[in-house]
Amino acid sequence: MHQPAAVESGSVDEILAVHELRRSFGGVRALTGCSFGVERGSITALIGPNGAGKTTLVNVVAGAGRPQSGQVIFDGCDVTGRPSHEVALGGLIRTFQISREYPAMTVLENLMVSPQRQAGEKLSTVLFHPGRFRSEERRHLERAVEVLAEFGLYEKRNDYAKNLSGGQKRLLELARAVMADPKMLVLDEPMAGINPALIERLADHIIRLRDTRGTTFLMVEHNLDVVERMCDRVVVMAVGQTLATGTMAELRGNAAVVSAYLTGGVVDVRAQG
Amino acid sequence: MGIILGYIATLGVYFCIYNIFAFGLNIQFGYTGILDFTVITFMAMGGYMAGVAALGPEQPGSGIYYVLGLSLPWPVALVMGAAAAGALGYVVGLIALRRLRSDYLAIVTLAAGSIVLGIVGNANGLFDGFEGLVGVPQPMNGVLNLTPNAYTVFFLGLCAVIMAICWLVANRIYRSPLGRTMRAIREDLDVAEAYGKHTFRVRMTAMVTGCIFVGIGGVLTIWFITALAPAGWGTSETFVVWAALIVGGRGNNLGAVVGSFLVAVLFNEATRVLPAIPAFPSLISEIRNMCIGGLVILTLWFRPQGVVGERKARFFEVPLRTASHEQVPVPAVVASGR
């Protein structure tokens, strides 16, 4: 089998490791033995041509799809095939390629849903001990307002999320994920369809979150300038496999990567794989 | 005088009962997005169970057959009816909620309703088949010694108290984090799941709670008319509850109240007093259903959110700690990962 170019051994602390993941839809083989690791506290990019299997990989990692074979290790636990809510409770939150806010809820409510294991989510507590979650609710509210202010959405807090602009929805998506206090965020094209100024802001937010909270990021991204500027490491995927991993500078010298992605020559890769 | 009072009280009783049905459906559909197309089955379950709990043992020669016959006091019968409806809701939820989404789920609930109707209708020993239960004792009717009209007024009071409790419970759920999670699931189930919500459990909670509400309404129904047969809980009755919620406004219990008044009282009950035309005995009920159908279409056309739609959630205004909204310094909760 094809070996990824640079798979690190045990020396680095990997928060996420995937091994030989395979997933096909009928005849379409979306993942064909994909392996790589993500270092704790890093911002790692996942790049690859359209249809390379990036979204499928995100789904499998986050429990939204079961792999036919292979393993997903997150934070020391085997989470392969676990349902999404369990993976999320373990500290891995993912966002979607197309923004998926809760449309008919306000921006503030969108954030208030996120905190995990809320005491007020139990029916018996709601009915018989409503006092038990009042202070928790207040705490979440203060935090949500703070996060909204960080993301410049404070003024929009009482608007329905469906009425936000495309770029604001992207910000909301990230703000909402931050509210869940994740160890790791997996972002599927967080910068798709937004203008350069907002890309700068989102990039700053991501870097700030990593620096202040120590959140690890794995982000699918097509814009290589952005990747070069903000990501520590890059994983390149093509036709369902990891083609290479390394820094952007290393990858620019890799002929297979250049032909697969940088110039879009998918056919060559298939021949090689 | 007494007759008019009795009539108004009768309408009031139906108003309360439909309110409770609509609250139950609102928890399922309005909060959580569960398309329960067999609401009335749970009403029947609650009613039947309360009936056989309150009735005395089956009389051998009477030709009426049913299970249990425990002669229990009415509050116990009420609890049993509610629990039975909730249990049936749980079973239907197990089949429908684990894998299925909106439209498929709706079909499963319809099928489940038909199955229950078939079983209840044909298994004579259960709740007396298509003949149905009759002579179910009314709460305190034996001890109060009231005229029928005065009893109706008393019964209205009982219904109003139970409805008020249901109203409080439904609103408390709506405003709680649980209600918020239910609405998030209604808006996007996958996203809620990706945020660590056990969506199956939450939807099941909504399903069962809603069924318990509807079951309580069913208990009140069988008490009021002292009888219940499968002909009284066909699909068209489910339609009336749905129409009430759609017209009034889903996601808002006040909407459920307004809808129950417009659809279940004004249209459904008031048309019963229209003079019957002997040549077309079923004409009045057909007209009624057509009117309700028209009302639903008009609502969806001109005011899809309903007469009083879902209200925007308002939070207590928390003051921002810093004046500037952009780039508020973040407290370093977690040490840097580097």
Ligand SMILES: Nc1ncnc2c1ncn2[C@@H]1O[C@H](COP(=O)(O)OP(=O)(O)OP(=O)(O)O)[C@@H](O)[C@H]1O
């Ligand atoms: N549910 C599905 N059913 C059938 N085929 C699918 C399904 N999901 C993905 N695929 C196929 O799997 C392959 C990988 O798709 P995937 O969405 O993972 O690509 P991607 O790398 O995210 O692409 P993009 O950059 O365009 O988002 C594609 O050929 C796609 O058609």
Ligand SMILES: [Mg+2]
């Ligand atoms: Mg994709």
